[in-house]
Amino acid sequence: MAEIELRHLKYLLAIAETGGFTRAAERLGIQQPPLTRQIRDLEARVGAQLVERLSRGARLTEAGEAVAATARAMLDQAADLPAIAARAAAGQSGRLRVGYTSSAAFHPFLLGAIRVFRGAAPGVRLSLEEESSAELVRDLLADRLDAAVLRAPAAETELEVDFLLEEPMAAALPAGHRLAGQAQAGVALADLAGETFVLYRRPAGAGLYDAVIAACHAAGFSPAVGQEAPRMPSTLSLVAAGLGVSVVPASMRRMAVEGVVLAPLIGPHRPAAPLLLATRHDRSAVAARFRADLRRAAAAWEG
Structure with a gap:
């Protein structure tokens, strides 16, 4: 099936909401003939009649109503794309896989910092793994973890290690x-x-x-x-x-x-x-935010 563009869906919804080609064209700021051609193009792409012309105006067919319902949801999602992109770029959404050693798990700083991060970035899907230091480094390098809290520096040049406390x-x-x-x-x-x-x-x-x-x-x-x-x-x-x-x-x-x-x-x-945080140099936006948050929390830590 030929690709359907968002503008086709906007045109269909304009007809549904105004009840006619003329008023829909006025709302869209285009001429009626191009609108008619675009609707016919959409009908050809979906393989069904979507709009029924009446003596006065037009209305959607049953197939048109079905397409319009989905079109509304798709356009709403498309309108959210800038906000979705902004949240991802700011490290407020996405996935974060954090590993830690068994000894680090009991330090109140780490527990508190993770709790604060979850509250500040609820859109992030956070998963935690407890492993040995060697396993943490291995999984970081293999992109199975995004960040790891260690007790000893990692010598691998692909990793950046920050001293926390x-x-x-x-x-x-x-x-x-x-x-x-x-x-x-x-x-x-x-x-x-x-x-x-x-x-x-x-x-x-x-x-x-x-x-x-x-x-x-x-x-x-x-x-x-x-x-x-x-x-x-x-x-x-x-x-x-x-x-x-x-x-x-x-x-x-x-x-x-x-x-x-x-x-x-x-x-x-x-x-x-020591408590150290290791991340890859090519870390994601959410991993970069996590690193910045932990570094900031460590600088303020008085425990």
């Missing part, structure tokens, strides 16, 4: 541990020398793993890693089971795992856990 880390101790009673006052990293450590598996979280190892070396000892966990929440579960101590981001206290005491780290050689 840094949080302290805490010692995670089994409830019956010899240092658990001084948790409120805090624990020095050197106090954990000789302990068996449970750490977040390095391939999954190289940033935190390396930061803890480096801090222990600076404190004068090499930690004995007895167990590695696939996810940060699993680290606390293993600590609760008595398999060792750990050092985790302080925001993990929100998990409130039974049998685990989190003590602030005090004194020198305290590792810190």
